Amino acid sequence: FGAVVDEQVIGAKAAGATKLATAACAEVDSCSQAAPVFTADAAALGLTDTGVVKVSSSASDYNAECIKFVQDGVDFVQISASGNVGATMWSNCQDQGYTGIFGASAGSVEGDLIKVKGITLAGGINGFPWWVDDAPVKEYRDVLTAAGVTEAQYSSPTMTGVWSDLQLFAKANATLSDAPTKTETLANMFTLSNETLDGLIAPVTFTTGQLAANRPCFWPYELKDGKFTNPLGGLKYQCYPAT
Numbered sequence: 467f468g469a470v471v472d473e474q475v476i477g478a479k480a481a482g483a484t485k486l487a488t489a490a491c492a493e494v495d496s497c498s499q500a501a502p503v504f505t506a507d508a509a510a511l512g513l514t515d516t517g518v519v520k521v522s523s524s525a526s527d528y529n530a531e532c533i534k535f536v537q538d539g540v541d542f543v544q545i546s547a548s549g550n551v552g553a554t555m556w557s558n559c560q561d562q563g564y565t566g567i568f569g570a571s572a573g574s575v576e577g578d579l580i581k582v583k584g585i586t587l588a589g590g591i592n593g594f595p596w597w598v599d600d601a602p603v604k605e606y607r608d609v610l611t612a613a614g615v616t617e618a619q620y621s622s623p624t625m626t627g628v629w630s631d632l633q634l635f636a637k638a639n640a641t642l643s644d645a646p647t648k649t650e651t652l653a654n655m656f657t658l659s660n661e662t663l664d665g666l667i668a669p670v671t672f673t674t675g676q677l678a679a680n681r682p683c684f685w686p687y688e689l690k691d692g693k694f695t696n697p698l699g700g701l702k703y704q705c706y707p708a709t
Contacts, residue, residue, distance in 0.1 A: 469682035471500045472706040473590025474544050474571045475507035477686045480697045481567050481588035483542035485514045487535055489528075489555060491547040492520040498546065516540055523551055532559035541566035542588070549579035556585050571684075576622035580689060590684035590704075593626030594666045597694040600701045602664045630666050637661065665701040682706055 478486055486508055490498035498518045508515035516538050519531050532555065535543055543559075545552040545568055556568055570579060571589035580587065594603060606629055610620045619625065638654040639646070660669040668683035683705040686697050698704060 467500070468503060469684055469706065470572050470590075470592070471503040472507055472682065473592075473684040473686065473704075474569050475504060475511060475513065476704060476706060477571065477589035477688075478542040478544075478567070478569055479511050479513060480686045481542070481586075481688050483513070483567055483588070485516060485538070485540050486542045486544065486569075487516045487538070487540045488518045488544040488546055489521050489531065489551070490518050491551065492522045500546070504544065521547060521551060521555070523548055528555040528558045529562060531555065532562040532564055535559065535566070536562055536564050540564075542569055543567075544569035544589075545574070545579075549574065549577050552579050553582045553585075556582055560584070573622075573624050575687070575689075576624065580621070584691075585689065587689040588687065590686050591623040591626075592684050593623035593630060594701060595685050595687060595694065595696050596621055596626050598696060598700050600665060602666050603701065626666075630663060633663050633666065634658070634661065634670070637663065668703055668705065 475486070486504075488498070488501065488504060490501075498520065501518050505515045505517075519534065521528060521531060528551075536559075543555075543566065545555070552568060552570065567586045567588050569589045570587050572592050575587070575589065575591050579585070596603060596606065606626070607620065635655070638658050639651055642654075643650060656672050656674045659671045661667070661671070662669050668681045670678060670681065672678055683703050685701075685703045688695050688697060696702065
């Protein structure tokens with residue numbers, strides 16, 4: 467939870483934003499539950515947080531909210547609501563003269579939101595960036611393309627996360643008996659130490675009888691003019707607080 471909020475604010479700073487706001491869904495209290503962490507992160511990184519504006523997914527438009535963002539000098543709006551809300555709000559805010567960035571992180575960086583024409587997004591993702599040219603990522607794209615998976619489908623941190631899970635399991639279980647058991651496969655997973663899958667994940671170690679160590683790591687990104695970039699370059703990731 468902490469890292470998902472951290473990556474929002476770090477992504478905002480990496481994209482050059484200085485004054486932040488959050489548009490949170492009004493229907494579910496948990497949409498704005500991260501507000502205290504978001505505010506604390508902003509303060510720690512020298513940014514200004516103007517607070518949460520609650521928005522309804524059934525609203526006909528978000529012009530009033532957009533006008534407030536412009537009047538307050540906000541240059542980064544974290545969308546803690548559905549992708550449809552973000553898409554509509556982006557259109558409305560452009561009409562009202564908003565020139566800043568919208569924030570989306572983790573599993574929300576996919577689908578219709580990233581297809582909105584002209585949208586500028588920033589934040590962080592928890593699966594490796596699918597657009598970079600590092601060898602293990604090229605393999606990911608090649609395998610899925612050969613299997614008939616479209617670019618729209620594999621351009622997703624959900625998909626890259628699943629791929630990493632499967633690769634991790636495959637590496638640990640390179641050899642299995644003819645009738646593998648849970649005990650056997652679990653024992654194999656405990657052989658993994660500082661495993662990175664050639665850069666697809668932050669180092670992971672599994673130890674028998676212990677919880678895996680917390681890894682507050684993610685890849686910052688920016689989407690501008692229809693093109694994704696990682697400000698750190700390639701498969702480089704960021705952990706916060708730094709380890």
